Amino acid sequence: MDPSAPAPSPAPATGDRQRRRPRRGPAGIAQIPWRRLTNPYRPIEILTADQVETIHRASLRILAEIGLEVLGDRALDAFARAGARVDRLTRNVRLDPAQVEELVALAPSEFRLHARNPERDVVFGGNNLVFAAVAGPAFVTDLDRGRRPGNFKDFVDYVRIVGALDVLHQEGGGPLEPNDLPVPTRHLDQYRTFAVELDKTWHCWGTGAPMVDDALEIVSILHGMDRDALARKPALMTVINTNSPLRLDGPMSDGLIEMALHGQPVVGTPFTLAGAMSPISLAGAIAQQNAEALFMVCLAQIVRPRAPMIYGAFTSNVDMRTGSPAFGTPESVKSQFASGQMARRYGLPWRSSNATASPVVDAQAAYEAEMAVWGAVMGGVNLLYQGAGWLEGGLTASYEKLILDAEILQMMAEVLQPMVVDEASLGFDALAEVGPGGHFFGSAHTLERYETAFYTPILSDWRNFETWHADGGLTATQRANGIWKRLLAEAVPPALDPGITEALDGFVTRRKREILPTG
C-alpha cells in the first residue's frame, strides 16, 4: 500500500530540459543527441557452456551430414574450389567440421562501417550496440492515410525521418517498397535517396551481384574511394537470408559473394521460424540457425578471407493454430539469449531484431517490441536490425511505430549509461540539509543538476489525468502521429558536395538507361 499519487511541489519554473538539447531549432523534438553505444552489462545466458558445445556439434553434424542446397553456380564453384563436398546434380554442399571451424575463425570479431560523415561511423562486435531502422515492408501506414502499398513518396519521407532520429545509427536497406517505381531500376532510386538524404550508413539489396555492384559504385562516388580503398574501409552492408531450411538461393548467394569479394560486411541471417522452417523445439531451431549462419560465414571466408560477417539470428516461432509467424514471444527472447551465446562462441558480431506481429500500433505492438529489444540487448546484441518502424510481422512500415520504437530505443540507450557513484552524486550534504520530511526541489544539489539528471522522453506523457484529458486525451499512438509530422517538416538533409550529387545523378541516369533502354 504505497502512498499513491504523491503530489510534490512543482519544479523550478525555469526547468525545461528540452531547451538544453535543441537539435533542429526551438520547435524541434527533444532528442538524445547521436552517440555510439556500448553495452556495459554481462549478457544473459540461457545455455550452459556444455549446451553451447552440444548445439555447436549438432550444427557441424548438420553441415557435414545433411548439408545445404545451393542454387547459385558461383557459390557452388567457390565451395568446390575450397574442397567442400559438392554434388552438382542435387546442388548439395556439405562441409567438414574442421573446415567450418577453420573458415569461421577467419572472420573478424570486430569491424567498423564507414559513413559519409565519419561521426556516423558504426562499430560492430565486442560490446558495441548499433540500432538500425526497419527494412523490407511492402506496405506503409499512418493514422491519417491508413494502410496502403509502399510508394516512392513515402519511401523518401520515411528515410528522412530515419535520418532525423538520432537514436537510429543506421538505415536498414529500404523501410518500405516503392511499388510505384519500375522493378529493374528501383534500387537505384533507393540508393540515391540513402546517399543524398542520410549521412548515416545504410544497407543495399543483396539479391544478386548487379544490385550490389550498383551500390558499390554509389558508395565509391559518395566516399571518393575506389574499390580497393572501399575494401579497406567498408561502407556498405546488406542482409543475406537463407531460404530456411537449408537452402541458399541464387541471387542471395551471388549477392553474398559480391559483397564479400569487395570486403563489405554481410549479415547472414537464417529465417528459422520454429515449427515452420525449422524444428519446433528451440534447441533444434537454434542448431539449424547456427548451421545456416556458419555456412554463410564460410562462403564469405572462402571468397575473401577475413571478410567481415555478422551472425544473423531471427529465430522465433509460428502460431501453431494458424501458421502465422509470431514475434516478441517468450520463445523468441530465449532464442535471442541462446543466439548471442552461439555468436560469441565464434567471436562473431551478433544481429537480432525488434519485431512484433501486432496488426496495429497499440499496447501489443509496444509490449512485443519491448520483449524483442530487451531480449536482444540483455543477450548482448551488436546489431539491432529492424530497430524502429516494423509492424505486422514486417509486412508494414508504420510512421507512428517508428516514433514509438525511437522512444523505446532512447530509453534503452539510457539504461546502458553508467551510474555515477562518488561523493557529489551520493549527496550526503544535500540530504543533511533537507533533513527528515523535507523535499529536494529547491536544494542547491538539485538546482545544479535538474536540467540533465533525467531522461526526457519524446513520446511519453507524464501529466496528471485531468491535464492530459483536458488537452485532448491523446494516446501515445496519436501523439506519435504529431511527432513524426514535426520531424518530417523540420528535417534537413545533411549537406553534400554538389559535385558528388551530380556524379551520383549521372551514374543513376546512365544505369537506368542501360537497364531499361526503352524507358
Add this chain to the structure above:
Amino acid sequence: MDPSAPAPSPAPATGDRQRRRPRRGPAGIAQIPWRRLTNPYRPIEILTADQVETIHRASLRILAEIGLEVLGDRALDAFARAGARVDRLTRNVRLDPAQVEELVALAPSEFRLHARNPERDVVFGGNNLVFAAVAGPAFVTDLDRGRRPGNFKDFVDYVRIVGALDVLHQEGGGPLEPNDLPVPTRHLDQYRTFAVELDKTWHCWGTGAPMVDDALEIVSILHGMDRDALARKPALMTVINTNSPLRLDGPMSDGLIEMALHGQPVVGTPFTLAGAMSPISLAGAIAQQNAEALFMVCLAQIVRPRAPMIYGAFTSNVDMRTGSPAFGTPESVKSQFASGQMARRYGLPWRSSNATASPVVDAQAAYEAEMAVWGAVMGGVNLLYQGAGWLEGGLTASYEKLILDAEILQMMAEVLQPMVVDEASLGFDALAEVGPGGHFFGSAHTLERYETAFYTPILSDWRNFETWHADGGLTATQRANGIWKRLLAEAVPPALDPGITEALDGFVTRRKREILPTG
C-alpha cells in the same frame, strides 16, 4: 532485407492449445496454470562491488549522522531500549554502523508465506519470484464506465479477477479504495473479501496496530491457527513505507512493530523519488533508500529477532518540468539493478514494482510496464509488487491494464523456463527428413509437440491484417475489455468451509459494532 510476411502452410487443423489447458470450462480464457517461479538468470549488475560498498557506507553514515525522524512512541521506545541514540524532543533516531550490521544480519534470507490453500504458498528470497497485484489506487477505470472513484462493488469484482488470474501469486492489499464504505471499518470488509474470494496470500493494511490485529485475527480464523502457530507459519504480509526523506510516521511504525511482533513479514519500502523526496542523483537516492530500508529492517529485528523482512525499493524520478512522478523510466530501471545488488548484499529478499505514469491503457502504459518488469526481473527481483493493474502513477486501477499486465507477466514467466537441449529437442532426424526447402508442419517431430511447444497468449492477436480488420480491428486494450469480463463472469470463489465463513462474519460483525457502535 528479410523475407517479410512469410506465408507458411497452415498448421494441423486440430491444433488448439487452449483446449489442453481449460481452467474454468470450455469458454474460459487460456492461461498458464498456477506455478511458483524461480529466476534462472544471473542478475544484471550496474554497480561494481566497490560501488556497492560505497553506497553501503554512505547509508550507514546517513543512519549514524543524520538519522530518521520517528513519529511513533512505540518505535522510539523500542529503539531506546535497544541502545540506539534517541532524541525524544526531536524524535530523531540514530544507529551506529555496528548495530545496523548486527541487526540486519538477523533477518532471514528466505521464508515462506502460507496461503489458505497450501498450493498457493509463496517463497521469498533466493531466486524465487512472486508476482503480486496492484494495491492502493483511489480510482478505478475501464473502457465502458470510464474513470470513477473506487467503490466496494468494483473492489470485489477486481479481487475476483485477481483470484482468477493464475499468473498472479498474491493479492497486494486492496486493488482500489472502496470509498463508499465507512473509513473506520473499511479494512474489515476488505479483509473478509480477501479471505473468502481468494485462496492466495494477501496483504493487510499496515497503518497502525489495530489494522494489523484485525487482519491477524481473520488469518487466524482462516487458517485455524493461534498467534503462536501463525508466527511459525506466517500467513499475512504488508508494505510499510517511510515518508521519505528520513521520516517514519506513527501509524506506519506501529503497524511494522505489530507485524514483526507476530512474526509476519513486512516489505519495508522507502518512497524515494529522485529529485523530490531524495537527491536527484541516483547514487544519492539509492543510498537514502538503502538507509531507510535498513532502518525498518533494524526496527523489526529489535522487536523480534529474525522477523521476516523484504527490502523494498521504489526509487524512480520525477519529471523536473512538472514535479510529476515518472515510472518505467531508464532511471528507475538502473535503480532496480542497483537495488537488487544492495538487497543481495544483505541477504534480504528484494521487492520492486511494475509501474507506469501513463494516463491511459495504451502503448506507453505497455512500454513503461515492460521497462519496469524487465528491470525488476533482470535485476533478480523476489517480489514484483504492483505487478498488474496499476495505471496513472498508481492513482487508478484499470481492468484492462490488469489483463495487459497479466499477459506481460505470463510472457516473462515463460522466458524464465529452461531451454531443453537434448537429442530429441535438437531434432536432427526431423531436419534430415524435411530437408532443404521443405517445411516442418507435417513432420512427426512437430506433430508430437505442437500442442505444448509454444506460449499461447491471452491478449496478443497474431492474425493477419485482413482477418483482424474484418473481425472488428480491435486494439489490445479493447480486446482486454472482453477478456476481463469473461474472467469475471466465469470466476468461482475457491471453496471455503461454511464454519470458517461463519466465524469470519461473526468476527467482522462484532468488530464493526465495537468500532462504530452507533452504526
